[in-house]
Amino acid sequence: MENIFYAALALHVAGKPVNKENIRAVLKAAGTPVNEAALDAMTVLVEALETGSNKKSLDTRVIRFLTSELVHRNVEAGQVEDLLTQLARYSSSTAPVGEAMPAALVGATSLNELSGDEEMFAELGDGRSRYIYGVAAGGETIEFGRIGIEDNQVYSIPYKDICAIVHSCPSEPYQSRDGEVVKAWVKAHQQVVEAAKERLGAVIPLSFDTIVRPGSGTAHPDQVVRDWLKEDYDSLFAIMERIQGRDEYGVQVFYDPKVIDARIFEQSELVRQIQQEMANKSPGMAYMYRQKLEKAVRSEREKLVDQLFQDFYARMKRHSDDTVIGKTRKGGKETVMLLNVYCLAAEEKVESLGEELEEIDNMEGFSVRFSGPWPPYSFVAKTLAPVKGK
């Protein structure tokens, strides 16, 4: 491409008009291949110099040239786009500096222009998709640095006052048979969500391996993400409001079945009655009564456990802004999981929630496992399920 520069210089020295045709002629005479994109860019430059115009809009010919150059030099696709976004923003900001202009708006319009140029991004090959960590509050493009999964460059794609936290990735999901590798990925995912939260306040965390890939269309992948933000803006905004300033806490309550059964034998009228009838029966008959007793105990146990569940759950609800009931795992003989609840709670509520749980934990035969704060994964999954399909 230096050749084009030399050719232009030669034309200038020779006093010939410096234009596309002449440069091409010189290059042909010299037997050098013509880099059309570079030639286009040079033409733009010369035209600008000649007309003396100081227009700041970015010509697509320049963009195309820069993109292909940078890609050939193995500059990462993400960086190329960043550079272009910055260039585009610079060129379109005709408003005086300092005048409030929604950053999201600037980004959106300029990128629209860019993605209109179809061939440009076809060259980017890899990095056609976006791995989304979550959606955060804030309408700016922010560089988080190389903190992503496998040290990818993490940045935000804004729409209005929310932004998606992403890195540029191939379309294949992250998959590995190696547990350690997966663990490192998930940990990185978690750390990015935390970093975004620290910086922007509220983050809707998305689950690991949420990847948005553009369909067969030629739209810029950042634009695809922005379209999604636009499309789901209302529901995303609603979730954002709901989780703002709140964290998720996991609560699991376990009981000792022996303690529950002891309570039933003590309290249940029916059970006591069967026990009395059983006494002094012949072996076969006693066996039948034992079955009857077992059945009665089982149904009383179910009733009692259900009551306890409702009671505990209501108490947790009182100290939470929202709750989601999780699946209970089957317990062993010693302890059985009674309930598994995810609570969304503001910081000021956590203490009272903790006190309530301590009370339950102190009850004989019951124990509570309390964990958190976590990003509110359990409170966003349902609403955002459609993303996964893309």
Next chain:
Amino acid sequence: MSVAVEIKENDLKQGVLGLVVALVEIIRDTLKVQALKRMESGSLTEAECERLGETLMKLDIALEQIKEELAITESVQAVRDGLDDLVTEAVDKLVNPEAWRRQVKEQTT
């Protein structure tokens, strides 16, 4: 990728026996439920109840012995737990058809 499955004869035996005994246990359980129902409805005489109870009791003892002798207590429990999970899942779906519909949709898209 092909996976070579190596079946040890002993494992296979245990698995099959576990399955058979688990099925017998389930049949016994339903028999118990039926016996209890009849007894409570009053359609059985005292002597019939006695005989039924004794038979079921002997079946219980026999099954426990078999399990112990063949060392299949665990594999029987595993089969029953597996069936339990299956039933729980099915009931879950019937109780909450909306979640089921969503799940199916997710899997097919």
